[in-house]
Amino acid sequence: MKKDFLSILDLTPNELDELFVLADTLRKDTRRHPLEGKTAALIFQKPSLRTRVSFEVGIYQLGGHPIFLSQEGIGLGQRESASDVAKLLSRYNHLIVARLFDHQLLLDLASYSDIPVINALTDLNHPCQILADMYTIRQHGKLRKGVKVAFIGDGNNVVNSWLEVAALYPMHFVLAAPKGYDPDKDILHRAQRAGASTIEIQRDPAVAAENADVIYTDVWTSMGQEVEAAKRKKAFKNYQVNEHLLALAKQDCLVMHCMPAHREEEITVGVLDGKQSVIFDQAENRLHIQKAIMTKLIEQYAGKD
Numbered sequence: 615m616k617k618d619f620l621s622i623l624d625l626t627p628n629e630l631d632e633l634f635v636l637a638d639t640l641r642k643d644t645r646r647h648p649l650e651g652k653t654a655a656l657i658f659q660k661p662s663l664r665t666r667v668s669f670e671v672g673i674y675q676l677g678g679h680p681i682f683l684s685q686e687g688i689g690l691g692q693r694e695s696a697s698d699v700a701k702l703l704s705r706y707n708h709l710i711v712a713r714l715f716d717h718q719l720l721l722d723l724a725s726y727s728d729i730p731v732i733n734a735l736t737d738l739n740h741p742c743q744i745l746a747d748m749y750t751i752r753q754h755g756k757l758r759k760g761v762k763v764a765f766i767g768d769g770n771n772v773v774n775s776w777l778e779v780a781a782l783y784p785m786h787f788v789l790a791a792p793k794g795y796d797p798d799k800d801i802l803h804r805a806q807r808a809g810a811s812t813i814e815i816q817r818d819p820a821v822a823a824e825n826a827d828v829i830y831t832d833v834w835t836s837m838g839q840e841v842e843a844a845k846r847k848k849a850f851k852n853y854q855v856n857e858h859l860l861a862l863a864k865q866d867c868l869v870m871h872c873m874p875a876h877r878e879e880e881i882t883v884g885v886l887d888g889k890q891s892v893i894f895d896q897a898e899n900r901l902h903i904q905k906a907i908m909t910k911l912i913e914q915y916a917g918k919d
């Protein structure tokens with residue numbers, strides 16, 4: 615694996631598969647402690663429940679110690695430059711996990727760091743989430759070539775990571791989003807050029823949901839976009855994942871949401887808590903897949919001391 619895990623495009627298709635197999639092993643075998651005697655610095659500029667807890671628990675289970683650093687505490691890019699923070703943390707630690715607003719700041723951190731950096735979400739993408747989601751689809755026996763994933767909602771960081779995985783794994787990915795809420799153009803074009811998957815941008819959620827194996831949604835207003843919340847609520851009002859939409863998909867279609875969820879906004883309570891929903895498997899799988907990523911990186915880049 616490359617030194618840093620900043621995007622799913624840092625992986626080869628083979629490495630994607632190896633991570634799934636390693637996650638299977640690690641969830642059964644808790645005796646592997648590649649992080650023993652090691653520490654990981656966790657930088658969070660944005661709020662988090664799942665990501666922070668799954669990384670902290672995962673680091674502990676792998677024998678290491680997590681050090682949580684809030685933006686107020688360290689002032690990344692304000693009190694100190696990304697290069698100074700990266701070089702300093704490399705002297706004490708073996709891994710950096712970072713959740714940041716600006717993706718460029720993550721790239722800067724990685725380029726100046728001697729130790730692996732893992733992307734825990736930026737405004738641009740959320741690769742750990744989508745790896746856990748692919749792993750969840752596989753766990754439910756639905757990961758096969760051409761699997762139809764219909765994402766209903768905002769073309770945000772989560773969608774960008776779906777497009778990145780679609781560049782590696784052959785699928786039919788359809789985004790239904792209102793005009794003006796499309797994903798990152800460069801990421802979209804790169805995924806289309808890769809030619810592995812069929813990728814569509816739709817305006818009509820009903821067309822997107824038709825015959826889907828997976829219906830996925832996320833909040834309409836991501837972290838950092840709070841001032842746009844009212845405008846977005848209006849723009850997305852016809853993009854709710856509800857019982858009518860689900861009825862258009864395959865009968866055994868999985869319902870997915872990266873969470874946090876806004877009940878009765880982007881998804882109805884009945885669908886979110888319904889029998890097709892796998893949202894808590896997704897959340898649990900963050901732990902297993904991130905343990906696999908950290909194990910691979912530590913064994914490759916920091917295993918010797």
Ligand code: CP
Pocket residue numbers: 661662663664665666735743872873874
């Ligand atoms: N899905 C996800 O990343 O959740 P948190 O924002 O709570 O970490």
Ligand code: NVA
Pocket residue numbers: 770771772832833835836837872873874
């Ligand atoms: N798109 C959401 C994902 C949260 C996990 C956000 O960035 O807030």
